[in-house]
Amino acid sequence: MKASTIKLATLSKITFIVLAFVCLTSSFFAQLGGSSSYQFLELANSSRIQGLGGKNISLSDSDVNLTLTNPALLDSTQTGSITLNYHNYIGDINYGFSSYTHHVNKIGTFNLAMMYANYGKFTRADATGQINGEFVANDLAFLLGYGRAIDSNIRIGGNIKFFNSIYDFYYSNGLAIDLAASYHKPNSLFSAGIVIQNLGFSFSKYSENEALPLDIQAGVTYKLKHAPFRFSLTLANLQQWDLTFEDPLAPQDFDPNTFEPIPPSEPNFLDKAAGHLLFATEIVLSKNFNIQLGYNIRRRQELRFLDKKGMVGFSGGVAFRVKKFHLNYSLASYHLAGNSHSFSITTNIHDFRQKN
DSSP states (O other): OHHHHHHHHHHHHHHHHHHHHHHHHHTTGGGOSSOOSOGGGGSOOSHHHHHTTSOOSOOOSSOGGGGGTOGGGOOGGGTTEEEEEEEEOSTTOEEEEEEEEEEETTTEEEEEEEEEEEEEEEEEEOTTOOEEEEEEEEEEEEEEEEEEESSSSEEEEEEEEEEEEEETTEEEEEEEEEEEEEEEOTTOSEEEEEEEEEEEEEEEOSSSSOOOOOEEEEEEEEEOTTSSEEEEEEEOOTTOSOOOOOOTTSOOOBOTTTOOBOOOOOOOHHHHHHTTEEEEEEEEEETTEEEEEEEEHHHHHHHSOSSOOTTTTEEEEEEEEETTEEEEEEEEEEETTEEEEEEEEEEEGGGGSOOO
8 A cells, every 4th residue: 555655646746747847838839930049059968868869868877968968867976077078060060068066965966067069160251252251150058957856766957058159240148948857766677757958048139030949858768677778769849749841852753744743742640750759779788888879760851862861860879987987989970971979088076086
């Protein structure tokens, strides 16, 4: 009877959190309906996340890099953790994250992070094509994360992000928040998460119609009991059902009788559903070594060539430990023209303290 009561209370808390998230975000759906600005807020924040397909909010372990995506995963075991992430993105684009985590007893765990993105140098020219030198474009964001447990299985958290964009003499800045919850029963092989990312507004804008890249995600992770495989399924962009688009490069069919162009067929239910799915697998060979594999269906749908798809949408990575440092390298295929390489290093300052 006691166990049933505990399970019922836990289920009630999960239901309450989900309903609260739906209510909180319903007023923000109006921001959709067009492309959003500040897309750098959606970049994969760590090498491990990139190796898992670009998004994962359900994986639950002591890796502090996971908390940048789901702050509910912040806990006391991560206090003193420092992480550095570098991404060699497409072309001349580079970006990175760094963070420090600290736990405060009876209050919760905090994470202070910084993210930058550099897009390289550009040629400045006027309307007539006259060259007037060069300029640079950069994005910068500061993040304060918080997480705490509300019982032995459920954790909640959030991020506050201040971001600033400078493109030549144009600039824009604003504020965004993330809301998150995580479920993981101690010693269990199952975990789940739900996150609402980038609720907020701009203080100054490049134009009148600008919206942040709102993204509601839900995910589950399960590890096989007697095999080294850990599987994750992530549902992204749940605030908008239809993510499909009309490809202007798709071959045009014509009616053989009238020679009129045949309109492209409407995306079916499976096409629309697939755009929300990300699959990931980790091969956990030991506590200090694992391999990551990811598949981002939407990325493959949007960035592939119809006649040559290659490995677009797939990603992979490897994590290992060298003494007091946790290292991760990953490779993601975004397009046939280029891949993204990422590297991260994580350590804990408490590991360097001499034992008495």
